Amino acid sequence: MARTRFVGDAGLTARMTLVMFLLGALFVGLVAVLMGVFAQSGSPGIALLIGVGGLGVVWWQWYSSDKVAMRAMGAREVSPEQAPELHGMIDRLCAMADMPKPRVGVSDSHVPNAFATGRSPDRAIVVVTTGILRTLDAEELEGVLAHELSHVAHRDVLVMTVASSAGILAGMLAQGSRYGMFFGGNRRDGNNALPVWLLVLLVSLVTYAISFLLLKVLSRYRELSADRAGAYLTMKPQALASALQKITGEINTIPDRDLRASKSMNAFFIAPAIKGVSLKTLTSTHPSLEQRLEQLAKIQAELGRPTG
Numbered sequence: 001m002a003r004t005r006f007v008g009d010a011g012l013t014a015r016m017t018l019v020m021f022l023l024g025a026l027f028v029g030l031v032a033v034l035m036g037v038f039a040q041s042g043s044p045g046i047a048l049l050i051g052v053g054g055l056g057v058v059w060w061q062w063y064s065s066d067k068v069a070m071r072a073m074g075a076r077e078v079s080p081e082q083a084p085e086l087h088g089m090i091d092r093l094c095a096m097a098d099m100p101k102p103r104v105g106v107s108d109s110h111v112p113n114a115f116a117t118g119r120s121p122d123r124a125i126v127v128v129t130t131g132i133l134r135t136l137d138a139e140e141l142e143g144v145l146a147h148e149l150s151h152v153a154h155r156d157v158l159v160m161t162v163a164s165s166a167g168i169l170a171g172m173l174a175q176g177s178r179y180g181m182f183f184g185g186n187r188r189d190g191n192n193a194l195p196v197w198l199l200v201l202l203v204s205l206v207t208y209a210i211s212f213l214l215l216k217v218l219s220r221y222r223e224l225s226a227d228r229a230g231a232y233l234t235m236k237p238q239a240l241a242s243a244l245q246k247i248t249g250e251i252n253t254i255p256d257r258d259l260r261a262s263k264s265m266n267a268f269f270i271a272p273a274i275k276g277v278s279l280k281t282l283t284s285t286h287p288s289l290e291q292r293l294e295q296l297a298k299i300q301a302e303l304g305r306p307t308g
Contacts, residue, residue, distance in 0.1 A: 005098045006153050007232040012225045019218040020163055023211060027166035030207045034173075037199050054169030061168075062119050062161040069117040072264055075107035075127045089138070090126065093146050097233055099153050102126050110258055112136070112250045115268035116148040117157050124152040135250050136243050143240030144247075144270055146230030154229075156222055160267075163218055167211035173204035212283075219267060219285045227292055228299065235303060237296040244296075247271045248289055 031051040061068075069075075080087040087104055094101045102116070102124035112131040118124030126148045128141075136144065151157070231237035251259070252275050259273045266272040267285045286292075 005096065005233065006150050006229040009225055009228055012221055012228070016159075016218060016221045016225070019214050019221065020159070023163045023166055023214050023218070026207060026211055026214070027169065030166055030169060030203065033203050034200065037196060037203070050173065051169065054165060054172055057168055057172070058161055058165045061164075062158060065157050065161065066118040066123060066125050069115065069265065069268060070105060070125065070127070073107040073109065073115075073127065073129075073262065075105040077103050077105050077125065086128065086133075089142055090145055090149070093142065093149055093233065097146075097149060097153060099149065102149070102152050106130065106133075109262065111254055111262050111273050112247045113262070113265075113269045113271065113273060114144050114148055115265060115270065116151040117268060118152070119157065120155070121152055124157075126152065131250070132247065135246055139234075139236055139239040140243035140246065142234055143230060143236060144243050146233045147226045147240060147270055148230075150226040150229035150233070151222075154222075154225070156226070160215070160219065160222070163215055164211070167208055167215060170204040170208035170211060173200055174208065216283055216285060220287045223270075223286050224292065224295060227295060231296055231299050237299040237303070241293050241296040241300075244271060244289060244292055251275055 034050060070077075078086070083104065083106060086106075090101060090104055100121050102118065102121065103126070105125050105127035107127055107129045109129040110131045111129055112135040114126070114128045114132055116124060116126045126145065128144075132141070132144065227240060231240050234240070248271055251271065251273055254273070254275065256275065259275060262269075262273045266274065271289075272284075272286050
């Protein structure tokens with residue numbers, strides 16, 4: 001990662017590194033188990049082909065992440081002439097962070113939100129909705145943009161895409177094993193042995209479940225890290241806290257139809273477009289609002305202490 005002025009967090013980095021290691025080990029373990037299963041059925045090379053295919057899908061998701069996300073939100077790239085205030089704010093934040101400026105986009109959506117995506121800082125784009133532009137004041141919007149720029153600087157799209165490789169491969173295998181079920185599949189040696197498709201299905205489901213939970217943990221760490229980095233960059237953690245409260249409150253007034261339309265982007269948003277549910281669960285992509293506000297309050301108290 002290129003060096004920037006975003007503050008680090010050794011504890012969060014260590015936890016994210018541990019989760020990434022576990023997800024990597026899960027991917028390697030899945031391929032190893034599959035090689036053993038297919039070896040007994042006389043086709044050991046199938047596991048390697050599946051692994052390569054899974055990595056190919058992961059690569060494509062990473063490579064086309066900006067186009068897919070923009071299309072999902074109906075967003076458009078805007079020039080400095082079209083959105084001078086927004087560009088000016090991002091220019092200032094990028095200069096403060098000593099990082100290259102990403103492209104800037106706007107989505108015509110009532111849902112107040114923002115996200116960053118792109119396979120690298122050079123291909124990144126930060127997108128805000130028209131809803132968030134109407135909801136937040138300048139300081140609050142600056143806090144949100146600093147959060148999103150932290151994701152760009154830390155290459156979080158790459159991190160989350162690579163981390164999802166085990167789950168993607170497991171999902172592909174679970175789908176593929178259904179064809180083995182329909183066509184009878186191959187049996188392992190022994191009259192009482194389970195069919196290969198059933199073994200693959202069981203291994204895939206277990207792998208997917210573990211990967212799913214680990215990814216949610218990693219995503220929550222990633223959001224806390226971006227909150228922290230953005231707050232220290234602007235030195236206004238209270239502005240980001242106010243923005244999160246406004247966004248969450250406004251989302252609760254948005255019709256369910258509009259929220260469902262942006263559901264696929266929840267993992268990317270600064271706050272998930274979910275109404276009336278608790279985020280204090282193992283399956284949430286974001287920390288609870290209370291946890292985020294608590295961290296920002298601690299940063300505010302730290303910044304307010306006299307030095308020396």
